[in-house]
Amino acid sequence: MKIQKLTVENRPKVYALLQRAFPGSDYEAGLVQKLHEKGKPIHEWVCIHVGKVIAYIAFTNAYHGSVICGLHLAPMAVAPDFQGKGVGSELLRFALRQEAIKTQPLFVLGEPAYYTRFGFEPCILPVCPFDRNNTHFLGMRNTTIASFVVGYEPEFTAVPLPPAPQGKKRRGR
Ligand SMILES: CC(C)(COP(=O)(O)OP(=O)(O)OC[C@H]1O[C@@H](n2cnc3c(N)ncnc32)[C@H](O)[C@@H]1OP(=O)(O)O)[C@@H](O)C(=O)NCCC(=O)NCCS
Secondary structure, X not given: OEEEEOOOOOHHHHHHHHHHHOOOOOHHHHHHHHHHHOOOOEEEEEEEEOOEEEEEEEEEEEEEOOEEEEEEEEEEEEOHHHOOOOHHHHHHHHHHHOOXXXXXXXXXXXXXXXXXXXXXXXXXXXXXXXXXXXXXXXXXXXXXXXXXXXXXXXXXXXXXXXXXXXXXXXXXX
């Protein structure tokens, strides 16, 4: 398995991967496609295994008003056949070591039990516009003391998450 920056040629493979990793939702694939089409700033890497894209991670700007205040980790996905084998952890740890990421304040809306393994911590401020009470909103190197609603690229929308199936953990955005 190798990790590399996403190339333009591999973009359709990422859209297909996101469709498979988030069954029943077009949101994540559509979101990344729109970010690409609009040329939004995005840091993104993929895991390639025997010529196939098996995992994807992206970071986009986080905003305090019009000022960039860090990066949002979203979305992240591993192909269903490869989930639970350490691929997601390896990709995330790789991304967190990269120059563009390693000194930035980071935010993620996701499962705390998963993301706290990598150094993310529950985050009270800033306020996430997609998460009531910030219960699934975490930060890293976040020193915010002002109260504000953190901005996302406008392609991110408040699509309600489906309820987590019983016994399964709720996914993030
Ligand atoms: C969440 C996801 C990225 C994790 O990648 P992965 O390669 O499957 O995870 P890893 O194999 O590196 O880590 C597995 C560990 O994380 C735990 N884990 C995986 N998903 C989890 C979740 N949603 N909540 C809590 N823990 C989770 C597993 O229980 C496992 O724990 P263990 O090591 O104690 O057995 C992947 O499962 C996935 O793509 N899921 C569907 C899409 C999604 O939910 N994306 C994340 C939100 S954007």
